[in-house]
Amino acid sequence: MRPFTYERALDPVSAAARAAEVPGARFIAGGTNLIDLMKLEIETPDHLIDVNGTGLDEITVTEDGGLRIGALVSNTDLADHDVVRRDYPVLTRALVAGASGQLRNKATTGGNLLQRTRCPYFYDTAQPCNKRAQGSGCAALSPGAHSRQLGIIGVSDACIAQHPSDMAVALRVLDAVVETMTPAGDIRLIPLKDFHCLPGSTPEKESVLMDGEIITAVYLPPPVGGKQAYHKVRDRASYAFALVSVALIRHPDGSGRVALGGVAPKPWAMDEADAELPNGAKAVMAKLLEGARPTEENAFKIRLAERTLAAMLAGE
Amino acid sequence: MPPATAPDMRSQMRQNDHSSDASARRKSPGQQSPAQAEGIASGEMTTVSLKVNGTEHTVTLDNRTTLLDALREKLQLTGPKKGCDHGQCGACTVSVNGKRINSCLSLAVMHEDDEVTTIEGIGTADDLDPMQQAFIDHDGFQCGYCTPGQICSAKAVLEEIRAGSPSHVTEDLTARIEVTEAEIRERMSGNICRCGAYANILAAITEVAEERA
Ligand SMILES: Cc1cc2nc3c(=O)[nH]c(=O)nc-3n(C[C@H](O)[C@H](O)[C@H](O)COP(=O)(O)OP(=O)(O)OC[C@H]3O[C@@H](n4cnc5c(N)ncnc54)[C@H](O)[C@@H]3O)c2cc1C
Ligand code: SF4
Numbered sequence: 001m002r003p004f005t006y007e008r009a010l011d012p013v014s015a016a017a018r019a020a021e022v023p024g025a026r027f028i029a030g031g032t033n034l035i036d037l038m039k040l041e042i043e044t045p046d047h048l049i050d051v052n053g054t055g056l057d058e059i060t061v062t063e064d065g066g067l068r069i070g071a072l073v074s075n076t077d078l079a080d081h082d083v084v085r086r087d088y089p090v091l092t093r094a095l096v097a098g099a100s101g102q103l104r105n106k107a108t109t110g111g112n113l114l115q116r117t118r119c120p121y122f123y124d125t126a127q128p129c130n131k132r133a134q135g136s137g138c139a140a141l142s143p144g145a146h147s148r149q150l151g152i153i154g155v156s157d158a159c160i161a162q163h164p165s166d167m168a169v170a171l172r173v174l175d176a177v178v179e180t181m182t183p184a185g186d187i188r189l190i191p192l193k194d195f196h197c198l199p200g201s202t203p204e205k206e207s208v209l210m211d212g213e214i215i216t217a218v219y220l221p222p223p224v225g226g227k228q229a230y231h232k233v234r235d236r237a238s239y240a241f242a243l244v245s246v247a248l249i250r251h252p253d254g255s256g257r258v259a260l261g262g263v264a265p266k267p268w269a270m271d272e273a274d275a276e277l278p279n280g281a282k283a284v285m286a287k288l289l290e291g292a293r294p295t296e297e298n299a300f301k302i303r304l305a306e307r308t309l310a311a312m313l314a315g316e
Numbered sequence: 317m318p319p320a321t322a323p324d325m326r327s328q329m330r331q332n333d334h335s336s337d338a339s340a341r342r343k344s345p346g347q348q349s350p351a352q353a354e355g356i357a358s359g360e361m362t363t364v365s366l367k368v369n370g371t372e373h374t375v376t377l378d379n380r381t382t383l384l385d386a387l388r389e390k391l392q393l394t395g396p397k398k399g400c401d402h403g404q405c406g407a408c409t410v411s412v413n414g415k416r417i418n419s420c421l422s423l424a425v426m427h428e429d430d431e432v433t434t435i436e437g438i439g440t441a442d443d444l445d446p447m448q449q450a451f452i453d454h455d456g457f458q459c460g461y462c463t464p465g466q467i468c469s470a471k472a473v474l475e476e477i478r479a480g481s482p483s484h485v486t487e488d489l490t491a492r493i494e495v496t497e498a499e500i501r502e503r504m505s506g507n508i509c510r511c512g513a514y515a516n517i518l519a520a521i522t523e524v525a526e527e528r529a
């Protein structure tokens with residue numbers, strides 16, 4: 001690990017200001033992704049701003065009946081919260097499907113959204129990777145590469161990495177909005193659907209956050225009801241990243257919403273695909289995965305996604 | 317190993333061979349003003365006070381020190397083990413302010429005023445915790461390397477079930493959670509045992525859960 005200086009921020013305003021002011025500064029929350037990557041020198045911050053003391057660890061009911069989730073709320077506390085369990089069960093289900101009990105106790109709402117891909121070549125500093133070293137190439141696209149876990153849609157010639165978060169898939173189906181503070185002290189509201197970037201020719205840019213901008217909270221709109229479920233398909237029954245995951249909200253009239261995890265650089269959803277829900281899983285996936293460009297190794301994800309949704313629709 | 321894929325693990329073993337690659341990517345000192353560079357050079361240590369197993373400690377550490385390394389190397393508490401050093405095996409599990417965490421993925425300087433409990437704080441050879449006794453009675457280990465982490469996790473798991481925290485296998489998110497084999501297995505999935513003592517670990521935890529009920 002590279003040496004770095006360290007400070008504790010006491011509020012989001014000064015955290016954002018400091019992050020913009022100190023060269024090479026990064027926020028650290030739970031540390032479960034950043035420290036992992038710092039050990040491998042994939043992340044090399046010169047300065048860490050610890051945001052755990054910024055008071056952003058509360059969950060409150062908003063005036064319109066929705067929920068404001070502080071960026072520092074742990075994945076465990078969010079999954080445990082009574083209102084979330086009762087009114088947004090898809091979120092609890094997604095959270096408890098992720099990582100382990102130990103990791104969820106540390107992982108935060110903001111950090112989870114910004115966790116980086118688990119592409120094996122991103123992790124292997126001996127391999128070319130456009131996301132880690134701009135312009136070096138993409139080892140995952142070389143012949144015989146292991147791309148089983150990686151993305152099938154929204155990907156580019158520069159990068160086919162998937163976003164590994166389970167939580168973000170549930171937030172997407174719930175239409176969450178990310179609240180941030182810029183270094184100038186301005187508050188921004190960013191719909192989750194616009195929060196993550198597709199790789200294009202700049203796979204190193206993963207979100208629309210500007211330098212020094214801090215996530216302060218995530219808003220959920222008032223409860224939408226319906227039956228909610230999250231199905232995660234993985235190589236082991238527990239403690240593994242998703243090959244494919246499906247977040248589903250379904251209303252008695254057959255309408256509803258779907259978001260996919262494990263298949264794209266961001267939680268993958270589309271209004272036109274939701275409109276096909278009354279016509280079944282095949283129809284939904286035909287729209288949602290239209291234009292997919294899988295590798296030979298991960299082409300199975302298309303049928304897997306369809307079958308997972310079909311099983312969920314049949315299991316109700 | 318769990319979330320690491322095969323190439324992922326290889327990369328960790330090959331790290332040393334490629335350290336020169338990594339330094340090529342390092343920001344050149346010229347990018348910082350001299351004053352800032354100086355500030356950084358003098359500020360790479362931090363003093364932190366924390367309570368470990370009931371005893372206050374104040375230590376000055378390189379900021380890079382993980383909680384695991386601080387416990388093992390600075391405080392000579394070698395109960396928490398380093399298996400993977402990447403949050404994948406659970407051998408380093410300790411309790412911080414009553415919650416279990418992987419101490420390898422946490423910086424010691426981030427634990428100002430925290431209360432840490434390691435296996436040494438759970439029981440001693442003369443005064444075993446019931447969970448430790450149950451692991452012995454049920455042969456819940458072979459080499460024993462994963463055991464301190466398993467026991468720290470196991471104790472937390474029973475607390476978590478009692479507190480009503482749902483897990484991936486909990487069927488009804490709003491009902492009382494029963495201590496079942498499925499619940500224990502799922503909640504213990506962050507603790508890997510290379511010797512495969514899982515069946516006996518499960519028996520040990522189940523016995524303690526039943527004694528408590
Ligand atoms: C072995 C293992 C298995 C895992 N399995 C899963 C899984 O199955 N599913 C899953 O979803 N996840 C999984 N994870 C990932 C885990 O969920 C993330 O590491 C965690 O959510 C990151 O949160 P954190 O608070 O620890 O982030 P950090 O490591 O503290 O930060 C991550 C990034 O976010 C930035 N950041 C943090 N907070 C803020 C903020 N408020 N504003 C702006 N930037 C911020 C940091 O600068 C950093 O770039 C796994 C991790 C491990 C190690
Ligand atoms: S898929 Fe993306 S993250 Fe993986 S090697 Fe290619 S560029 Fe890097």
Ligand code: FES
Nearest residue numbers: 399400401406420
């Ligand atoms: S040493 Fe393996 S999880 Fe910490």
Ligand code: FES
Nearest residue numbers: 458460509510511
């Ligand atoms: S007893 Fe050997 S690793 Fe678990």
